[in-house]
Amino acid sequence: MEYTVQQLAKLAGVTSRTLRYYDEIGLLKPARAHASGYRIYGSKEVDQLQQILFYRELGVDLETIKQIITSPSFDDVQALKQHREKLLAERRRLEALIANVEKTILAKEGRIIMSDKEKFEAFKQQLIDENERKYGKEIREKYGDEQVNKSNEKVKNMTQAQYEEATKLGEEVLRVLHEAFLTGDPAGELAQKVAELHRQWLGYFWDHYSREAHAGLAQMYVDDERFKAYYDQKQSGMAEFLRDAIFIYTGKK
Amino acid sequence: MEYTVQQLAKLAGVTSRTLRYYDEIGLLKPARAHASGYRIYGSKEVDQLQQILFYRELGVDLETIKQIITSPSFDDVQALKQHREKLLAERRRLEALIANVEKTILAKEGRIIMSDKEKFEAFKQQLIDENERKYGKEIREKYGDEQVNKSNEKVKNMTQAQYEEATKLGEEVLRVLHEAFLTGDPAGELAQKVAELHRQWLGYFWDHYSREAHAGLAQMYVDDERFKAYYDQKQSGMAEFLRDAIFIYTGKK
DNA sequence: GCTTTACATTGACGTTACGTCAACGTTTAT
DNA sequence: ATAAACGTTGACGTAACGTCAATGTAAAGC
Numbered sequence: 001m002e003y004t005v006q007q008l009a010k011l012a013g014v015t016s017r018t019l020r021y022y023d024e025i026g027l028l029k030p031a032r033a034h035a036s037g038y039r040i041y042g043s044k045e046v047d048q049l050q051q052i053l054f055y056r057e058l059g060v061d062l063e064t065i066k067q068i069i070t071s072p073s074f075d076d077v078q079a080l081k082q083h084r085e086k087l088l089a090e091r092r093r094l095e096a097l098i099a100n101v102e103k104t105i106l107a108k109e110g111r112i113i114m115s116d117k118e119k120f121e122a123f124k125q126q127l128i129d130e131n132e133r134k135y136g137k138e139i140r141e142k143y144g145d146e147q148v149n150k151s152n153e154k155v156k157n158m159t160q161a162q163y164e165e166a167t168k169l170g171e172e173v174l175r176v177l178h179e180a181f182l183t184g185d186p187a188g189e190l191a192q193k194v195a196e197l198h199r200q201w202l203g204y205f206w207d208h209y210s211r212e213a214h215a216g217l218a219q220m221y222v223d224d225e226r227f228k229a230y231y232d233q234k235q236s237g238m239a240e241f242l243r244d245a246i247f248i249y250t251g252k253k
Numbered sequence: 254m255e256y257t258v259q260q261l262a263k264l265a266g267v268t269s270r271t272l273r274y275y276d277e278i279g280l281l282k283p284a285r286a287h288a289s290g291y292r293i294y295g296s297k298e299v300d301q302l303q304q305i306l307f308y309r310e311l312g313v314d315l316e317t318i319k320q321i322i323t324s325p326s327f328d329d330v331q332a333l334k335q336h337r338e339k340l341l342a343e344r345r346r347l348e349a350l351i352a353n354v355e356k357t358i359l360a361k362e363g364r365i366i367m368s369d370k371e372k373f374e375a376f377k378q379q380l381i382d383e384n385e386r387k388y389g390k391e392i393r394e395k396y397g398d399e400q401v402n403k404s405n406e407k408v409k410n411m412t413q414a415q416y417e418e419a420t421k422l423g424e425e426v427l428r429v430l431h432e433a434f435l436t437g438d439p440a441g442e443l444a445q446k447v448a449e450l451h452r453q454w455l456g457y458f459w460d461h462y463s464r465e466a467h468a469g470l471a472q473m474y475v476d477d478e479r480f481k482a483y484y485d486q487k488q489s490g491m492a493e494f495l496r497d498a499i500f501i502y503t504g505k506k
Numbered sequence: 507g508c509t510t511t512a513c514a515t516t517g518a519c520g521t522t523a524c525g526t527c528a529a530c531g532t533t534t535a536t
Numbered sequence: 537a538t539a540a541a542c543g544t545t546g547a548c549g550t551a552a553c554g555t556c557a558a559t560g561t562a563a564a565g566c
Contacts, residue, residue: 001369006513012373016514021553036561038514043369050357050372057350057376062552077361084354087347094344097310101337104303108330116254116296119303120265123310259542269543274524289532291543315523507566514561521554532543 002031003041012049027066028052051076054083058090096122169201174231177242181235186244194242195249211250218246255284256294265302280319281305304329307336311343349375422454427484430495434488439497447495448502464503471499 005016022028023039028048030039041049048069055065068074100122107114173194180190199214221231222243231239246252258269275281276292281301283292294302301322308318321327353375360367426447433443452467474484475496484492499505 004514011369013376015554017553017555020515025552034514034561036514037516038561046369046372053373053376054350054354077358080354080358080361084351084358087351087354091344091347091351094340094347097307098337098340098344101307101333101340105330105333105337108333116264116299119299120306123266123306257543268525270524270526273544278523287532287543289543290545291532510563510565512561512563515559517557519554519556522552523550525550526548528546528548530544532541534539534541536537536539 001043001046003046005039005041008041008046008049011046012053014049014053022052022062025062025066026070027062047076051079051083054080058083058086093122169197173197173201177231177238177245178235180245181238181241186241187248191241191245192249195245198242198246199249211252215247215250215252218243218250254296254299256299258292258294261294261299261302264299265306267302267306275305275315278315278319279323280315300329304332307333311336311339346375422450426450426454430484430491431488433498434491434494439494440501444494444498445502448498451495451499452502464505468500468503468505471496471503 003011005019009016009019019028019039019041023030028045031042031045032040034040051069052065055068056062060068068079100119103112103114104119106112176190176197177194180186180188180194183190185191199209202209202214202217221239231242256264258272262269262272272281272292272294276283281298284295284298285293287293304322305318308321309315313321321332353372356365356367357372359365429443429450430447433439433441433447436443438444452462455462455467455470474492484495
């Protein structure tokens with residue numbers, strides 16, 4: 001089954017302009033060009049476009065999508081499974097927003113008290129995850145400029161499965177951190193487990209690990225209010241605790 | 254509680270640039286300016302920003318958001334309830350995408366057959382609804398330029414609850430249309446019920462109804478492949494049938 | 507075969523919602 | 537008083553197209 005630009009655009013619910021743009025940037029090339037110069041797309045391109053639309057739906061930028069799907073190791077069934085996981089996560093985020101709006105309604109009706117901070121909690125979760133990744137990069141730039149290109153490449157080539165794993169690991173860090181916090185001992189077994197998990201989490205974003213960089217990032221968690229707020233979400237003081245645990249783990253203290 | 258730009262930005266998980274931009278376009282003005290010229294935001298602005306973020310989350314463009322929240326009749330509790338409805342709808346759309354990806358996985362594993370068309374179904378639903386609204390406007394421009402401003406205003410002020418009702422009605426039109434189609438009689442009772450339901454649906458988007466405009470739109474459904482494909486989704490010929498039913502309903506034939 | 511309509515191409519400017527940076531004034535902490 | 541942190545305005549750049557012009561090609565109608 002072959003399609004011209006308009007046919008495929010209609011089929012997929014995009015515009016012909018979009019398809020031409022995708023051709024132009026090398027994201028989705030036609031199967032071939034008709035003698036007239038018209039673009040002709042086939043089944044392979046249909047499947048590729050569907051993948052692109054899933055990634056787009058999940059907020060991935062086109063350049064990143066291009067790198068993922070043009071990789072020789074790209075496995076479309078695996079990618080579809082990853083989309084599913086990510087869509088489920090997105091649904092959970094929506095559910096948090098729904099819960100937040102319901103809570104806001106109660107607050108407006110005077111039934112509960114809601115802090116200014118709580119009003120924005122559901123909006124911020126994804127942003128904080130992204131900021132955290134970004135700041136990890138800044139540390140890299142600070143301690144090793146020659147590694148930045150590799151690091152950028154690594155982040156861009158991260159698969160959705162890896163992203164999911166990283167997200168889960170980040171959640172686990174937070175959970176175990178709280179347990180360790182309750183022990184009160186940053187040098188204890190639990191706290192050191194947190195630091196180790198945190199190091200594993202960094203492995204998803206950093207091309208090369210160094211203790212110095214790890215410690216530097218941990219200090220940033222305390223110095224930057226956004227991170228501090230994130231780690232203190234369960235209980236105040238947890239950001240400092242994590243910093244201390246990591247300092248001990250890395251031998252800085 | 255008062256906040257400077259960075260404080261509110263951090264609280265809400267947006268950038269100071271965003272807040273300055275929102276001030277510049279009149280979307281979210283500070284409560285006052287400090288003697289230094291610094292922007293100072295208060296509780297009222299916090300609540301406004303939360304509303305803005307909900308609308309933004311739901312894909313509403315900033316100009317539209319501005320018009321909604323600056324309207325004298327804006328009711329924030331009512332708006333929150335509408336956000337909730339829309340978020341629930343968005344969650345249902347995500348669920349359709351999840352079902353679609355699961356189905357695609359099955360197709361890839363060779364367990365079921367999936368058409369090229371089915372591969373894009375979940376992506377297209379919202380797009381078609383939006384296109385339909387847009388074309389309704391074009392008809393208005395064609396038959397009555399002096400009504401366009403009112404019509405634009407109506408669409409922009411449509412509440413989320415109204416949008417949901419319109420969506421449901423659109424679905425009912427399609428369902429009853431198929432039943433009527435099976436009777437084969439565009440002048441029959443069922444077909445005329447479809448035309449009436451369609452007219453009601455138009456009431457959500459048009460400030461003023463005219464039979465001429467209705468008939469013109471119906472003809473467009475047959476002439477424009479995108480609408481034709483939409484109405485023919487259940488069975489080929491349904492777009493023409495709807496056109497005929499509306500022509501009879503409006504007295505054009 | 508010729509004409510008209512529909513479809514496709516490339517090129518280019520415009521849009522929305524910011525991101526980024528420069529230059530410089532103001533506030534806070536030491 | 538000084539340095540660091542924060543704020544301002546102004547301005548250019550970006551991603552992902554939307555829109556339109558000029559022109560060639562394919563398909564339908566006569």
